[in-house]
Amino acid sequence: MGYPGVWMTESEGLIYRVVPKCACSTIGQIMFFSDHGRFFDGDIHDSATGLHKWSQDHSKPAIENAVRHGNALAFTCVRNPYARILSSFFDKIAGIQRNGRRYRGNLVPQLAQQYGVDVGSLENGFAFDQIASFRRFLLFARDTIRWRKPMEPDIHWSSMSGHIGTFIANGGHYDRILFTETLNDGMAQILQSARTPVAVDLSRVPRFNESEGHGPKRAYPVSAYFDDLSRHLIWEIYKDDFQLFQYDFDNPDNKMPLGEIDLDEVHAKLGC
Template sequence: MGFPGTWMTESESMVYRVVPKCACSTIGQIMHYSDHGRFFDGDIHDATEGLHKWALEASKPRIEANVTEHKSFAFSFVRNPYNRILSSFFDKIAGIQRNGQRYRGNLVPQLAQKYGIEVEGDFDQIAMFRRFLLFARDTIRFRKPMDPDIHWSSMSGHISTFIVNGGRYDRIFWTEQFNDGMQAVLDAVETPVPVDLGEIPRFNESAGHGPKMAHKVEEFFDDLSMHLTYEIYKRDFDLFRYDFENPGNKMPVGEIDLDEVHAKLGR
C-alpha cells in the first residue's frame, strides 16, 4: 500500500502526512518554499515538481526509503472534528470548485435526490448541513451510497496508513495552534532556505468556494447531530483530545499521546 497522502521536501528535510481540511495547502507551500525560496504558483495540490508526493511515481522510492528508515522529521496536523466536517460541507457540497463546477460532478444532484440536500440560493444552512452529516455517516459506516470522500473520512484513518505501513510520526499538531506547531517543525529541521513563519501567508485554497457560514459552529449541532458526529469521529475526538461535549470549543482539551496514537492506529 505504501504511503498515500505523504509529501516530502526534495531536500528530504521533512516528511508530512496530508490530512485534508487541516491547513494542508499552507503546509505544502511552506515545504516548497523551504527548498526553493519561492511558493508554488497555484494550488500546491496541483504541483508535480518541487515537492515529492506519493502520487508521483518518481517520488515513491524516495519517500518509501526515507519513511521506512525514519531519516527525516515526520509530522501531521489534525483539526477539531466539528469544524472539519462543517468546512467540508461548505467547501465541497455548498461550494463551486476551482474548475467552476460542483465537486465531483454529479455528487450534489445525487445528494439532492437521495438526502434532500439543496444548496442553491439562500438555503437553510443548518438543515442542509444536518442532512449532509447523515450522508457522511452513511458513506463512512456503510460505504453507501458511495465510499467516503477523503475530505470527510476520519483523520485517524488518514494518520493510520503512515503507521501501518512502517512509518513513525515525530509529532502531530493541532491546526488550532498552527503557528506553534509549524514553528516546532521548522525548529526541528534544517532547511535549504530559512523560513520566517511570520512572513508566510495563509494558503486557504477552499476559501471563497462556498457561501459564508451564517451561524456559530455550535448552532449546527443539536443533540442528534453531536452523536452522529461522535459516531463517525470517536477515535479522532479521543486520540487528538478534542471536546465532544462542546461543539463551540474548537481547542484541544489535553495533550496528544504519540505512543497511544501509534499503538491504536498501527494495528
C-alpha cells in the same frame, strides 16, 4: 500499500502525511518554500515538481527510503472534528470549486435527490437553510463511512485517524502531530527541528485556501449546526478523532484541544 497521502521535501528533511481540511495547502506551501525560497504558483495539490508526493511514481523510492531509515522528521496535522466536517460541507458541497464547477460533478444533485440537501446557487447568493442542509449532509457522510453507501467515503470527511493510521500501519512513525488551531506554533517547532535549506518566516506566510470566496460563508456558531442527533452521528464516525487528538466533544464551540496528544497511544491504537 505504501504511503498514500505522504509528501516530502526534495531535501528529504520533512515528511508530511496529508489530512484533508487540516491546513494541508498551507503546510504544503511552507514545505515547498523551505526548499526553494518561493511558494508554488497555484494550488500545491497540483504541483508535479518541487515536492515529493507518493502519487508521483518518481517520488516513491525516495519516500520509502526516507521512511525506512527515519532520516526525515515525520509529522501530520489534525483539526477539531466539528469544524472540519463543517468546512468539508461548505467547501465541497455548498461551494464552487476552483474549476468553476461543483465538487465531483453529480454529487450535489445526488445529495439533493436522495437526502434533500439544498445548497442554493451563485445566482441566488447561496441562499439556503444552512443548518437543515448540513444535518442532512452529515447523515450522508455517516452512511458513506459506516456502510460505504451510496458511495465510498470521500477523503475530505473520512476520519483523521483513518488517514493518519495508514502511515503507521505501513511502518512509518510520527515525530509530531500538530493542531490546525495552533499551526504557526507547531510549524515553528517543526522547522527548528528539521533545519531546512531555506528559512521560513511564518508570520509572512499567507493562509492558502483555494475555496475561499467561491461559496457561502458559515452564518452561525458551530454549535448551532449540531443538535442531539447530529452529535450522536459525529461521535459515531469521529470517536477516535476526539479521543486520540484531545478535542472537546461536549462543547462544539470550543475549537481548541483539551490537552497534548500522546504519540505513543496514537501509534499503539492506529498501528494495529
